[in-house]
Amino acid sequence: MSRRHKMSLTADLVALIHRHVLDPGTPPGFEPLTDQDHDQRQAALLASHPKGEDLWLFAYGSLIWKPACEVDGQRHALLRGWHRKFCLKLVRYRGSAECPGLMMALDIGGSCRGVAQRIPAQRVEECLGQLLRRETSVKPASNVPRWVTVETDKGKQRALAFAINRKGPTYCGPHTLEQTADILARACGHWGSGAEYLMHTVAHLEDLGIHDRYLWKLQELVAERIKAAAMGREMPIAAS
DSSP: OOOSSOOSSOHHHHHHHOOOOOOOOSOTTOEEOOHHHHHHHHHHHHHTSOTTSOEEEEEOSHHHHSOSSOOOOEEEEEEEEEEEEEEEEESSSSOOSSSOEEEEEEEEEEEEEEEEEEEOGGGHHHHHHHHHHHHOOEESOSEEEEEEEEEETTEEEEEEEEEEOTTSTTBOOOOOHHHHHHHHTTOEETTEEHHHHHHHHHHHHHHTTOOOHHHHHHHHHHHHHHHHHHTTOOOOOOOO
16 A cells, blocks of 8 residues: 655654664663563463454554564554554663653553554564563563454454553653654664664554554654754754
8 A cells, every 4th residue: 555645754854863783781770681581471372362263452652563473464454442652761771871762652532543463373482582572571561461342344353462560760751742752763773773663663663554644743843843944954852
């Protein structure tokens, strides 16, 4: 599906804020999950999933454009009661201790349009292990897996989603649209920048025919800030 709107945030603009950042490792106050931790979480989810059935995963952000495992098809899905929000503070990956970043997560309230990705029954155990290791790498966890019900053109579907841990130390908010743009226009880590993450997410949603008005306005504001900084006209930072 062709992109419906022309984005302001381009790869050329994103490149302006990219910089080489070394991986600082696990931040203070967190502990890496062990193989035993992952195995226990995987076993708990498998125990609550009907044996021999496909598993559906609700993807709303980077899992759309960078799946954690091989998926066998997807369909548009609407999740009610949750919404996309830049509410996960990062001092690693796409941010640093000196310039913290933000990443999207599912937070309570509203609704979210994304896709339900199918994991075939015979690959559920293998793919679930890959998925958990990508989405949850430390404790206390920032994102936690939970079963949800999404609406698709084939009817309601039980799916696995990763939602923000509101009691975790990385949960932050609320930020205004302008404050979020300020952060994303600057933050970069060893995985890349927050602007790059936003650009890919918006672009792939548009290709799917999903126009998220909040993210669309956000990418416009981030583009404005990067352009202003490149011209030596640093825009005022919104009060936090």
